Amino acid sequence: MKRNLLIKSTLVGIGLCVLVIVGSFFTDPPKRVTTKPEKLYNPSRNFTLNETTGKSFHLKDLRGEIVLLFFGYTSCPDACPSTLAKLQRSLNLLTSEQIEQVRTVFISVDPERDNPRLLKDYVDYFGVNAIGLTGTKTEIDKVVEAYQAHYLKIPGDTGNWYSINHTTTVFLHDKQGKVRYLFLYDDTPEQLAEAIRKYL
Amino acid sequence: MKVLYRCFCFFVVICLMFIATAQAQGILVNDAWIRGIPPSARTTAAFMTIQNTGPDEMVLKSAACEIAESVQIHTMEQVGEIMKMKEISELRIPANEQAALAPKGYHIMLIGLLRAIAEGETITLSLIFADGTIVSVDAVVRKWGSMAPMGHQ
Numbered sequence: 001m002k003r004n005l006l007i008k009s010t011l012v013g014i015g016l017c018v019l020v021i022v023g024s025f026f027t028d029p030p031k032r033v034t035t036k037p038e039k040l041y042n043p044s045r046n047f048t049l050n051e052t053t054g055k056s057f058h059l060k061d062l063r064g065e066i067v068l069l070f071f072g073y074t075s076c077p078d079a080c081p082s083t084l085a086k087l088q089r090s091l092n093l094l095t096s097e098q099i100e101q102v103r104t105v106f107i108s109v110d111p112e113r114d115n116p117r118l119l120k121d122y123v124d125y126f127g128v129n130a131i132g133l134t135g136t137k138t139e140i141d142k143v144v145e146a147y148q149a150h151y152l153k154i155p156g157d158t159g160n161w162y163s164i165n166h167t168t169t170v171f172l173h174d175k176q177g178k179v180r181y182l183f184l185y186d187d188t189p190e191q192l193a194e195a196i197r198k199y200l
Numbered sequence: 201m202k203v204l205y206r207c208f209c210f211f212v213v214i215c216l217m218f219i220a221t222a223q224a225q226g227i228l229v230n231d232a233w234i235r236g237i238p239p240s241a242r243t244t245a246a247f248m249t250i251q252n253t254g255p256d257e258m259v260l261k262s263a264a265c266e267i268a269e270s271v272q273i274h275t276m277e278q279v280g281e282i283m284k285m286k287e288i289s290e291l292r293i294p295a296n297e298q299a300a301l302a303p304k305g306y307h308i309m310l311i312g313l314l315r316a317i318a319e320g321e322t323i324t325l326s327l328i329f330a331d332g333t334i335v336s337v338d339a340v341v342r343k344w345g346s347m348a349p350m351g352h353q
Contacts, residue, residue, distance in 0.1 A: 074241055074243075075241070075242070076243075077235070077243060077244060077245035077274070077285070077307060077309055078235075078245060078276055078283070078285070078303050078304065078307060079276070079283040081235055081237070082303050082304075082344075085343060085344045117240060118240050118241065121238040121239065121240040121241065122237075122238050122240075122241055124238070125237070125238035125241075149281075150281075150282055154284075154285065154286065156272065156287055157287045157289075159270050159311070161243075161270060161272075161311045161312070163274075163285045163286075165282055165283060165284040165285065166282060166283060167281045167282055168278070168281060168282070168283045169281045184281070185278055185281075185283070186278075
């Protein structure tokens with residue numbers, strides 16, 4: 001009888017271990033850091049775009065800082081402000097010393113409407129230590145392609161207004177400028193903050 | 201006979217009053233807010249919950265706001281890593297159901313703002329339904345929705 005109990009509890013124990021191990025494969029880990037983004041996004045990211053001051057921007061100038069880069073447009077009603085607000089909340093979870101080491105780079109995919117002034121006001125509004133970048137359509141397309149991102153202008157049914165469907169992923173670059181982590185749209189500020197801390 | 205006629209008139213008036221009240225109370229709007237944007241930006245979105253408490257389906261056809269050149273009803277859809285948005289011609293709200301206009305879903309686009317909007321300010325919107333009902337909504341300008349500080353807005 002005692003032996004039976006011992007076997008039963010051993011089996012239950014093994015079962016629990018298996019459950020935990022199998023479960024860990026299915027739960028979304030806080031670190032989406034795989035070799036995949038490194039291989040996919042790192043080979044050809046030499047691009048030239050302009051900062052809102054008119055200065056030309058080079059990603060290598062931000063070596064030594066964590067760079068959170070994403071694509072958007074200032075007329076975006078939902079995805080871009082949500083992402084910027086979320087980045088702000090992630091930064092709020094860090095210490096002021098840590099925040100100083102993080103830079104947000106917002107690349108406009110709407111050169112027609114996003115002039116430097118608009119772009120500057122927009123990124124400053126969210127207080128995420130951001131640089132807004134713009135350029136010619138050809139220059140922007142080159143960067144979009146380098147990050148394997150996408151965007152598509154969608155004309156409205158009424159009036160001249162158009163919206164843009166675009167990639168919402170935020171690309172985290174480590175201090176050496178390598179893409180290490182992809183923040184997906186549904187990731188929480190806590191997940192973002194955790195990944196940022198990892199690369200500080 | 202006269203009494204009967206009076207009773208009938210009274211009954212009709214009560215019925216009319218009931219119908220009028222039912223129509224006015226058919227739509228309840230809760231938690232209306234407009235996303236705060238920098239002063240130079242000209243486009244934003246309004247979010248809210250529209251509850252249809254009436255016995256008939258209500259169809260939201262359009263909306264109006266006097267500080268926007270154009271107001272449109274939109275829906276969003278996240279397809280893989282891409283956010284897609286499109287204008288819709290109407291939003292159907294079945295009887296005794298509600299429609300959530302929230303980030304990542306339906307929203308009312310305010311395009312071509314005629315002036316800057318400030319956080320905390322209240323802006324009036326009009327919702328225009330297919331049956332002619334017009335509902336006035338006071339929306340507060342906020343940086344994010346009531347879900348803050350959670351991750352999913």
